Amino acid sequence: MNDVKPIKKSGGNSIVKELRKNIQLFIMLVPGLIFVVIFNYIPLAGITLAFKNIDYKKSFFEMDWVGFKNFEFFLRTPDALVITRNTILYNLVFISLGLVVAVSAAIALNEIKNKFLSRFYQSVMFLPYFLSWVVVSFLVFVFLNPDYGFINKSILAQLGSPSVSWYNEPKYWPYILVFINIWKNAGYSSVIYFAAITGIDREMYEAADLDGANRWQQITHITLPCLLPMMIIMTILAVGKIFNSDFGLFYHTTLNSGTLYQVTNVLDTYVYRALKYTGEIGRAHV
DSSP: OTTOOOOOOOHHHHHHHHHHHTHHHHHHHHHHHHHHIIIIIGGGGGGGGGGEEOOTTSOTTTSEEOTTHHHHHHHHSTTHHHHHHHHHHHHHHHHHHHHHHHHHHHHHHHHOOOHHHHHHHHHHHHGGGGSOHHHHHHHHHHHHOTTTOHIIIIIITTTTOOOOOGGGOGGGHHHHHHHHHHHHHHHHHHHHHHHHHHTSOHHHHHHHHHTTOOHHHHIIIIIHHHHHHHHHHHHHHHHTTTTOOOHHHHHTTTTTOGGGHHHHOOHHHHHHHIIIIIOOHHHHTO
């Protein structure tokens, strides 16, 4: 019994040791933590505005609480269901199609043996991601201008078809918005997946090649299974933002056309219009 030694509790000492051991890594973490606190956590205090009656004569803490009345106002509007439906369905399509296109593009880039061409195609695919939505809206307008647009003037006119007033036809815009979103963002995701592909052990492909597997079999049995963890992580991150809609996509590219609200009005645009036209900050924060 005398040989039994008491178990030492690590307690806070282990945390101190870990800090001292990896002090450089924790210092590198500080700027990111500061950024997250300033831009993600501190603004959370603004959520309380959705439960208050905004009165500019009173301070933030003196404003009257109204409970869920602002939410009742939103839910009783006829557009509440349309706005929520558009936000969720568009994001589901963006996530699913974006995943397929990005992974396909990454695999295609990996199959290009010429390094110069591979980097060139990466740059071309990545370029739209850096364009602002204002620039993209002008590019879209060049194609969809009712009078002088490329599609009406150079394609439909040559086919003998009547011109289409694109900004007054809601039925076309679900397809247009999906195409624009994938064109702008798929390149960014494809580069991430391409980087993951380059990290796969080459010996696995060499072994499969010796066993007689063709390129398609190598893709389906090696590349895709190895990419699956990254695909799951990216999908979870995207689903976490399913109620966030890209304001520029739905506002700028549609030129804020009122006839398109049925298919283009989402939560972000609703908040902007509610604040702009009603001035009710509390209702806009719902």
